[in-house]
Amino acid sequence: MSPNLVALAYLIASVFFILALKGLSSPVTARKGNLFGMVGMAIAVLTTLTITENWALIVACIALGGSIGTVVAKRVQMTAMPELVAFMHSLVGLAAVFIAIAAVNNPVSFGLPAILPMGSKLELFLGTFIGAMTWSGSVIAFLKLSGRMGGAPITFNGQHMVNLIIALAMVGFGLWFFFSDTTNWTAFIAMATIAFVLGFLIIIPIGGADMPVVISMLNSYSGWAAAGIGFSLGNPMLIIAGSLVGSSGAILSYIMCKAMNRPFLSVILGGFGSDGGTVAVADGEQKTHRSGSADDAAFLLGNADSVIIVPGYGLAVARAQHSVKELAEKLIEKGITVRFAIHPVAGRMPGHMNVLLAEAEIPYDQVLEMDEINSDFSNTDVVLVLGANDVVNPAAYVKGSLIYGMPILDTHKARTVMVVKRSMGVGYAGLDNELFYMDKTMMVFGDAKKVVENMVKSL
Numbered sequence: 272m273s274p275n276l277v278a279l280a281y282l283i284a285s286v287f288f289i290l291a292l293k294g295l296s297s298p299v300t301a302r303k304g305n306l307f308g309m310v311g312m313a314i315a316v317l318t319t320l321t322i323t324e325n326w327a328l329i330v331a332c333i334a335l336g337g338s339i340g341t342v343v344a345k346r347v348q349m350t351a352m353p354e355l356v357a358f359m360h361s362l363v364g365l366a367a368v369f370i371a372i373a374a375v376n377n378p379v380s381f382g383l384p385a386i387l388p389m390g391s392k393l394e395l396f397l398g399t400f401i402g403a404m405t406w407s408g409s410v411i412a413f414l415k416l417s418g419r420m421g422g423a424p425i426t427f428n429g430q431h432m433v434n435l436i437i438a439l440a441m442v443g444f445g446l447w448f449f450f451s452d453t454t455n456w457t458a459f460i461a462m463a464t465i466a467f468v469l470g471f472l473i474i475i476p477i478g479g480a481d482m483p484v485v486i487s488m489l490n491s492y493s494g495w496a497a498a499g500i501g502f503s504l505g506n507p508m509l510i511i512a513g514s515l516v517g518s519s520g521a522i523l524s525y526i527m528c529k530a531m532n533r534p535f536l537s538v539i540l541g542g543f544g545s546d547g548g549t550v551a552v553a554d555g556e557q558k559t560h561r562s563g564s565a566d567d568a569a570f571l572l573g574n575a576d577s578v579i580i581v582p583g584y585g586l587a588v589a590r591a592q593h594s595v596k597e598l599a600e601k602l603i604e605k606g607i608t609v610r611f612a613i614h615p616v617a618g619r620m621p622g623h624m625n626v627l628l629a630e631a632e633i634p635y636d637q638v639l640e641m642d643e644i645n646s647d648f649s650n651t652d653v654v655l656v657l658g659a660n661d662v663v664n665p666a667a668y669v670k671g672s673l674i675y676g677m678p679i680l681d682t683h684k685a686r687t688v689m690v691v692k693r694s695m696g697v698g699y700a701g702l703d704n705e706l707f708y709m710d711k712t713m714m715v716f717g718d719a720k721k722v723v724e725n726m727v728k729s730l
Contacts, residue, residue, distance in 0.1 A: 286311075292304070353623065357486055367499070367500050386453070394499055396448060398503060400445065404473070412474060415482060416486075440465055444465065483621055484527045488520065498513030526615075561712065565715060573605060575652035578602055580609065580657065581662075582658070583657060583658040585693070591718075591720035599637070611638045616662065617662050648684045649681070651686065657723070663680050664705070665705050
C-alpha cells in the first residue's frame with residue numbers, strides 16, 4: 272500500500288474514532304458509538320498489516336490476545352467491570368514500556384537512526400514513564416476495586432515530599448539518558464523503575480470515594496503513553512488515537528472532579544494540596560435504626576404519588592436491574608410517577624449505573640442525572656435506595672468528613688426513604704451514613720434482587 276493510501280486509511284479510521292466518542296456521549300447512541308469504534312480499529316489494524324513484514328506474527332498475537340479477551344469478556348460480571356477496565360489500562364501502559372525498550376535496544380528496526388536523536392529520546396522518555404506509572408497505578412486501582420486491597424487511603428508522614436523527591440530523581444535519570452551520546456541503559460532502566468514505583472505511591476493515598484476518577488485518569492494516562500510511543504515510531508494512527516483517549520479521559524476526569532467538588536490536582540497527585548478530611552469517630556452513643564420487610568416497602572411504594580429510585584453498587588452486585596424494571600412498571604401501572612436518580616460516580620466507574628439500567632431497557636427519559644433531579648427530592652413521597660451509600664450520605668455536608676463538599680443525591684430531603692442493603696456496613700469511603708438512622712428512613716435488609724422481587728409480588 273502506498274504512503275498516500277496508508278495516510279488516507281488512517282485518516283478514515285481517525286474519523287470513526289471521533290464518531291465513536293461522539294456516540295458514547297449518550298446512552299441512546301452508545302451502541303452506534305461502539306460500532307464506529309470497532310470499524311475504526313479494524314481499518315487501523317488492517318492498514319498496519321499492509322505496511323509490516325511481520326504480519327504473520329502480528330496476526331498470531333492478535334488471535335491469541337483476542338481469544339483471551341473473548342473468554343474474559345464472556346465470564347466477567349458487570350460488578351467486576353471497573354476492576355477489569357483498570358486491569359486493561361495497566362496492559363496499555365506496560366505495552367508502551369515494552370515498545371520503548373525495544374526501540375532503545377534496536378532503533379533501526381523502528382526506522383530510527385542507530386544513534387537515537389534527542390527528539391526520539393524525549394518521546395521515548397515520555398512514553399516510558401507515563402506507561403510505567405499507568406501500569407503500576409492501574410494495578411493498585413485493580414486491587415482496591417476488586418477488594419484485594421482496602422479502599423481506605425494509605426498515607427504516611429512526608430508522603431508528598433517523598434513523591435516529589437522520587438519524581439525529581441526520575442526526571443534526573445531521564446535527563447541523563449537524554450543527554451548521553453550513546454544508549455545509556457543505566458539511566459533508562461533507573462528512570463523506568465522509578466516511574467513504576469511512583470505510580471504505586473501516587474495511587475495508594477487515593478481513597479475509595481475517588482476511585483471512579485482514578486479509573487478515568489488512568490484511561491487518560493494510557494492514551495498519552497500510546498501517543499508518546501506513536502511519535503517515536505512515526506505512526507500517525509497511534510498519535511491520533513492516543514491523543515483522543517488521553518484528552519477525553521482528562522476531560523472526563525475534570526468533569527467528575529467538578530461533580531464531586533474535588534480539586535483535580537489533589538486527586539491525580541494522591542491528595543496533594545487537599546486538607547485531608549477525617550473519618551468521623553463514634554462518640555459511644557448507641558444509634559438505632561428502623562427496619563421493615565419487603566411487604567412494608569411495597570405498601571409504602573404502592574400508596575405513593577411519586578417515587579425516585581436511586582441505584583448503587585449493591586444493585587450491580589445483586590444483578591437486580593431487571594427486577595427493578597419490573598417494579599417500576601408495576602408502579603407506573605398504578606399511576607405512580609417513577610424516576611431514577613443517577614449520581615455521576617455511583618458504582619465504581621463512570622456510567623456504571625447508566626449501563627446497568629440501559630441493559631434492563633429502562634426508558635432513557637426515566638433516568639435523570641443528579642443535577643436534573645436533586646431539587647425534586649423534597650417534593651417526593653418515597654425514595655428507594657438500592658445498595659447506594661456514599662452518594663446519598665449527608666456527611667458530605669459535614670466539614671471534616673472525607674467526603675465533605677462532594678455533591679450528593681439529597682435523598683434525606685424526601686418524605687420517606689427506604690434503603691435496601693445487606694447490612695449496616697459502611698460504604699466504600701469508610702464512613703457511617705446518618706441517613707440510615709433518620710426517623711423517616713426504613714431499612715430493608717437482604718439481597719437487592721430478592722427484596723425487589725418480593726416487593727413486586729406484594730404490589
